[in-house]
Amino acid sequence: MTDPALLRNFSIIAHIDHGKSTLADRLLERTGALSPREFKDQFLDSMELERERGITIKARAVRLNYTAADRRTYVFNLIDTPGHVDFAYEVSRSLAACEGALLVVDASQGVEAQTVANAYLAIDQGLELVPLINKIDLPGADIERTRREIEEIIGLNAQEAILISAKLGIGVDDVLEAIVKRIPPPRAGATTSARALIFDSWYDSYSGAIGLVRVFDGELRVGMRVLLKASGKTGELARLSYFTPHEEAAEVLSPGEVGSVAAGIRNLADMRVGDTITSAEHPASEPLFSFKELKPMVFAGLYPIDANQYEALREAIDKLRLNDASLVCEPETSQALGFGFRAGFLGLLHMDIVQQRLEREFGQSLIITAPTVRYRVRTRDGQTLVIDNPARMPEAGNIDAIEEPYILATMHVPGDFLGAVIGLCEARRGVQRELRFVSPKRAILVYELPLGEVALDFYDRLKSVSQGYASLDYEFLDFRANPLVKLDMKLNGETVDALSAIAHRDKAYERGRALCEKMRDLIPRQMFEVVIQAAIGSKVIARESVKPMRKNVTAKCYGGDITRKRKLLERQKEGKRRMKQLGRVEVPQEAFLALLRVGD
């Protein structure tokens, strides 16, 4: 066991792209955890999608040995966290396992929305924060301004902030020493009954559910029988290990230590993040934390393009959920699309990632419908319904009121773009709560916004009207009644339930028109005319049509090269196979997401 005095558990937190994973690379390198041969940039971003997009999606924990200036060898448990707002929950659960956090701030960007949000999460949990000003090598780095922002916006003393370039390795030695000196060791736990917090979990096809745990009291030992307090499951600890970053087996995990446990639990849902592992023989009476259940923010339908692939899609989703406990999924049926699923996501990036993983890792061809939020509907007969699929909205005549979720959105906006960002928020039915200048050039803007308006393309629009400079953080606020209506889309006279949307009454016409236009551009010409209509109830409010194909014929079939001709036809047919047949109309995948793109 490690002497708790020599242990340091910390997370690296920051706004997206401020350099957390790059700093983790340097720490891995300086402590000799990786040989140069093994090294690659953002080493801990090991998922294919993470590497491709250059972002961290899943938090990662590694154990490092560091011999400090005082000649003692310390054990670090480093947790690299994601920066994107969709994955804020990953940050909060990682922080629960730590005594401190490195707060990375990009000197060329300054403090942004998730810098603040994540810093407050850490402060709320009583963690020691070490501010680091990163990317000082960039010509646009403004160290003084960044220092001021850390002091004024977050309220930390930034005089001790360490100046670093994670990319060039400048200041990394100071960071290592600061971890030793400024982050406290874990407090000595009680020795009686064991308690460890599960702060991440995943599925391993060999060992079943694996929990990443931080031991607070007592110890975990291979062979010990354990109880998971919230799920009530018991099991025997078959394997304990930690990651250096290579997996290494351990006999014991003692107070303050971080490691993974396998306890013969087959179902990932029983290894809940936030749950407490304790001894089955002498169970602790109290769990360590009562974690909030994770709530999805946006919902969308997932359907196979080919109805015969429903079972295959179900299996793929089941497998994906083994590794992504935040994905919520229930079977549903659509008149237009047949059997499929209603899925809940943490946000649009999460939705995008789920779709990509299903397609790439599991080879599924799927239709994903436009994202929507969860509405509360009070009916005339006094019921309250929760509706996360617009198609299920009751008849207008039966509705007393529809309530929609609101969020409190905090945006950090450079002064030059303030007007544009306010314009965007107003257009999205926002209510301004606060506008505060933290410096002459930088404002914090707080708006109450209907989540339904944000779930569509708000983030993209925010980035585009501010040339990428504005940042956003949000939290759920409440439900509010508004005059909302159901907007239906028809193709050649048939209502397509999967295309229905909920819109504010005052904006329904505009949205219906925009949707018709976008659909017209997305649906390719067919052998007949395709009429696209938007309707509220029985009233058609907009109409567009896709003119029939005029001519589609190869002039020549020369030299007897029939193979080539056939291949061309096969390619043409292959293109059609990726489309969904609705009645006789072939609709491409993107058309189902037209709602997301009406702002383009």
Add this chain to the structure above:
Amino acid sequence: MAFSLYVHIPYCLSKCPYCDFNSYAAAVFPEQDYTRALIAELRRRAQEPPWAGERIATIFFGGGTPSLFAACSIGEVIEACENLFGIEAGAKITLEANPGTIDLRKLLGLRRAGVNRISFGAQSFKDETLKFLGRIHDAEQTRRSVATALDVGFEHLNVDLIFAVPGQTFDDLVRDIDEAAALNPDHISCYNLTFEEGTAFYAALKRGRIRPLGQRAESLMYALARKRLAEYGYAMYEISNYARPGGQCRHNLAYWRAQSFLGVGAGAHSYARRGPGGRRWWNERAPTTYIKRALNDGIAESGGESVDDRTAAGEFVFLNLRLNEGFARADFEHRFGRSFDGFFGAVPARLFADGLLMSEHGRVRLSERGLELADAVAAEFV
């Protein structure tokens, strides 16, 4: 059964910017070696099934520009065919000619060599259009060459036209058709210009330097061509081919009817039918490689595929549908052992209901509308 023979001559004086045939611009070319290679390949095929012991029904010299070759070279190939296989009496022997590469002497020579049909790559009778298309001849040369061919006694002639050329007007097309008809050939081909990958036009299109006329104009021009040619007595019998009675190109009919054909020469394709499907192969495209391999052992194949029954049925339908007369349901059933409707499930019924396919007198064919969407219809069957 007698078969069709295609002979490919891959050389041209210059490469036209729209052309994606297996053709190479060359000022000098190894005519003798190439001719020997063709004969070597024919000799080898004459010993193998399914060609051994069968006679030749039609010969087509295509290219490239076969009219670049001396009449005696063409004569040697025809003579070899006669000796190795035997040519059926009355067989049509066609040679493609570029109007800029042919004169009275050559036409006489070709006639003597056994060629009895000339296909002229006229493309247009407007010099501006010809220039745009990168052709080496002008309209006057075409008029003269075709007239000379008639004088020399070729009773079967084809004139190729291209329409939907950027900048071309409806009037231009009418005039081209009028001029072609005035020359009195018994066959006219009228092709919609397409932009094929790998051509100079394709690159120009991608860079936005040229713009196609668009589906609407192309479809109207196509309708105009059908109507105008019909008025001159040229009935459309295939998507791009029109003929007076007796003038149909029997050689091409073999492709469209999915029958066996032997192709020799660089990049030539062959199809040996066996049962419902069969085997298809193609030769080395590069002339020098072709020559070397053909001279070595008479085989210059560079690839091939066997066509299974399902694929063959799809090909049968999309090829036959190019013909105005379509195909007889009985022929389909005879070849594939099942009815047309049974074989393709729900597809035929939908196409009949949409008015794209028509059924009459036991035959299936494209409607007027189906004709314009022939590829979209064909894609349903592959």
